[in-house]
Amino acid sequence: MDYRQTRVISGKGTGAHQFRESLNGIGFDPAGRLYAVGDREVKVFDGEGTLKKRWETQQPPYCVAVRDDGSVFVGEAGQVEMFDQSGNRVGAWEDADRFGTVTSIGFHEDHVLIADAADRCIRRYDKTGKWINDIGKDNNTKGFLIPNGYLDFSVDETGVIHASNSAKHRVERYTLDGELLGFFGHFGMVRPENFPGCCNPTNLTLAGEGKLVVTEKAGPRMKVYDRDRKLLGFVGGDAFHAECKNMDVAVDGQDRIYVVDTVRLSVLVFESEGGSKP
């Protein structure tokens, strides 16, 4: 299946819709608005890629996620900041012992899952911010192997966590209690379905019909796998700046794929040939 780039949102610059130095994370709210975080800001774009809102964060942000009730969670170093839809700061979870570098946030029912790339694990909290358990830490390496310094995951509708264990070249599946259910993926530099280099995939997200979308570094690629983890298609080559790494990825309600170019500080939108629904 072929994917083609259809749009570019934001970019490097000093304009209100642009990022000056960093663009690290993206996510969608239930209404289909795109949230992008970088520098020290949250920027909200509508479906056409037009900037609708922006506000400042306390620390440089690494990731963003929006809960069904519209609460915006922003992951930073040492804390998770929360905002309402208008950008008003409604609170923060501070946990110096458990929030080293928050690089991914997800939700399942009343649970909030937070990836701490510094301690190399995913932490489960209840909706009030009370810690419940850690995921991916009960092993001989005491956490995920992520030399790339970024831990990304996605939660499916049944509550299974799909997490990138990049130095193992695997995407692992865990229960909310932290039990490892299995994994897929192998190291390989030749066949495109395999994961190359020292540590890939770096980022991932789940898409419709059980699909999995991942991004890789050196060289940068976006790949789509079906429910059985058969490779459906990929985009590489000149689509991304060659120095890109840890490219966050998100999927909207039409299965359009959004990938962060971390050097050009833009969000690239991809659609499968013949329509957005493959």
Place this chain on the structure above:
Amino acid sequence: MKKQPTRRDVLGHVVRGTGLLVLGGAAVHLVRRANAEGAWWIDPTKCVNIRLGATGVEVCDLCATDCVLPLSAIRAVNEFSECGRCCICPAYYDVRSEVGPDGLPSRKLCPRDAITREAIGEVDPEDPLNNFYEYTIDEDKCNGCGACVMGCKEPAGLGSIRLEVRYDVCLDCNRCTIAQVCPDDAIVQKAIDLPGA
């Protein structure tokens, strides 16, 4: 009969002795300074093997081939604090070689087999992909060819390996033969605090 030294004589000796000490100290300082200014150094912002942004290019091995010494005075150095301790280190393995049944590349990258690795921490003996590894460079084998430096460079690796001049080996030639051929003018003289200088 031996003449007793006068106070004037004693003072003269003291002044001359102090003067000699000052002159000697100044000479030592100047020699040290001259040595420091003459030290050859690899500019990491110029060397194609080290500098960021130079990806997808051929490794330059002139440091290995053009030193006047039989084994070049330049070595690869792994900064442990920056190393990711990867299972499949792109500086240790030739990641483009065929993958073996153990899931690992079948060939090493270093042409002189100068890098060794050891699983560290709580080791999983069953699965080599399930461990951290410490990578050590054998300086008796390394000739500074730069292959591992290029392999570890960002974004493929973390850039923990770099090339350095080993000053206990370097002859500090007036005209460094590597500097004469370096296409990036990356071998330059710089004031460096040398150990023992």
